[in-house]
Amino acid sequence: MGHRLADTSTPARLAAPDEGIGHDELALATRNHGLPLEALRYDVTPPGLHYVLTHYDIPYVPEDTPWPLTVAGRVRRPLRLDPAGLRAFPAVTTRVTLECAGNGRALLTPRPVSQPWLVEAVGTAEWTGVPLRLLLAEAGVEADAVDVVFTGADHGVERGVEQDYQRALPVDVATGTEPEVLVAYAMNGAPLPPQHGWPLRLVVPGWYGMAHVKWLREVTVVDAPFTGFQQTVAYRLRQESGEEGEPLTRIVPRALLVPPGFPDFMSRARVVRPGTVALEGRAWSGRAPVTRVEVSTDAGRGWHEAALEPDDGRRWAWRRWHYPWTAAPGEHELMARATDEQGHTQPLRQPWNRGGFANNLVQRVPVLCLEHDGPGAAD
């Protein structure tokens, strides 16, 4: 009897009804982390608060490690760029809101067993790098090119398949300007942190996180559709496991609110005192600009228009919104929902898919408003 990868890897599965989060899901949740929702207050997420998801280990890349980026395959002039060669191209800085395709997964019933996000797998950063289209123009993409494949240095096994993490973009997306894809070497003005792809990563504004290949080593232009694991097995919208499924691409609209007041440590329930409570949050969509945010303070019975702040020309970043709420003693449920220019909005009941992807169920924040406004309210 051999010892094979299949021994350590199991097929995708759904949790049984009432099955709590398992040790495997917890091991992912203690490594990866979301944005603490109070950090929605920052325009740009401070280091360490931006969500992180890595499939395998974070590669250990000491500062002086040679890291040639290759651009090869169906190109006329293959490139091999060291850091100085890359920095010789014009640099662009873009503020981007990045969300994990699996955000909201742990709220689904049945729950797909994977990284168990609630609603917090999001963050906004300023990414600096070279537009991919400039690198591809320099290399000279052949006329028969179909996909551009991105290979990271992160290595692992998933459902029995040993792999370096790889994803592809269609050539027209890779060379496009809406969004302009970046090969990024800085985050918020500093070198990339290890967990965000040091020394190089892809940034595909408006797309879910799985497209933004970290620890990027190779860009390979191919003349047939890419069929790697992360493209055709994982990250597909499916109802049944045998289906081909739809690929995941751009982020669907979502609004999140900063939970007001203060929390209970264990239940995370929110407590406010009577009076005006300045509700605020952020909204984003990778599909089309957000044009509207509505707030409900009574569990969705009534909806009120929130004030949406200008985007200041930052199409790919979240927008701040605010709404003043007059809280009265009692229990309340706050909600917020975004609508984009194409009329896409957020559901009150989440349609289900087997991978738990592209969820944008309206957030619900239960709030207890105390009777009194003094510190004696705890008595």
Add this chain to the structure above:
Amino acid sequence: MGHRLADTSTPARLAAPDEGIGHDELALATRNHGLPLEALRYDVTPPGLHYVLTHYDIPYVPEDTPWPLTVAGRVRRPLRLDPAGLRAFPAVTTRVTLECAGNGRALLTPRPVSQPWLVEAVGTAEWTGVPLRLLLAEAGVEADAVDVVFTGADHGVERGVEQDYQRALPVDVATGTEPEVLVAYAMNGAPLPPQHGWPLRLVVPGWYGMAHVKWLREVTVVDAPFTGFQQTVAYRLRQESGEEGEPLTRIVPRALLVPPGFPDFMSRARVVRPGTVALEGRAWSGRAPVTRVEVSTDAGRGWHEAALEPDDGRRWAWRRWHYPWTAAPGEHELMARATDEQGHTQPLRQPWNRGGFANNLVQRVPVLCLEHDGPGAAD
């Protein structure tokens, strides 16, 4: 019927046998995060990889917020220090390994329901700040002083008690030099990140994380033992809920190893190929210096001495150790354990306590060594 804090806060409880991690524990696990174990490779943990635990929300403190630190109570000359006033005192930089008192909690049976750490609630940083003993000397501690109370700006409710986070140290610890307690304003040479206490925090080298009060606003010298919630209700070693319990203080010894090879995404099981595998890890103790690390590659049947690297005079930081392992095809279980100068070591069966504190159960890392060493091993 009033709406009271007790409505939102529940007593501490233990999970039922076979009860999976609940939504409340998951909500904590997606906010707070551990050190991805591969990051044990760094002497100093890069920003964003150091473990984080916050009881309530991370206070939002814009850069220009006035933040006077007061030193008051049983002192002859109360102080009120703005940032410039604080920086007028001599600065000290100390490399400190910080561990959460609840690390390992989720491995206990029955499991105390709280932040569900496995083994990863640790990190090492260089903290720069003013020795607390200098501030207390400047203020002039009265002869009847007993405790020094530290008040943070983080506000919440816990088991029905509304509070700012507060902890105390005995006067002799607060004014001592082994360890030298710091009021820190920088982490790894940069201003504190919001989640690590910006703009000021306490650092108590060798003590569990609960002592290192973040978002520090007030230092208050008192003439009676401090009886606040985090001192006498939480953070006590107890078998039964009614007991007074023992306070948590210094970190017990622990070694962790960098899981070798590469992981399966979902199971986090490790895969290596046959041959020499350089095992490495870190070991620390807040009680006394670590003097020995042993490694087992056969689930604890045999133990081998690991090479322990010098501490370079950094008493409060973890020490690196390494051990070369010759992996043969099959299933293995790796373990490592630290022993300190006082002979304290790590248990193979974890003694239980009701809060799930001060665990240092020996880490177990299951590893599959494949038959072959080529990429075809997956077939």
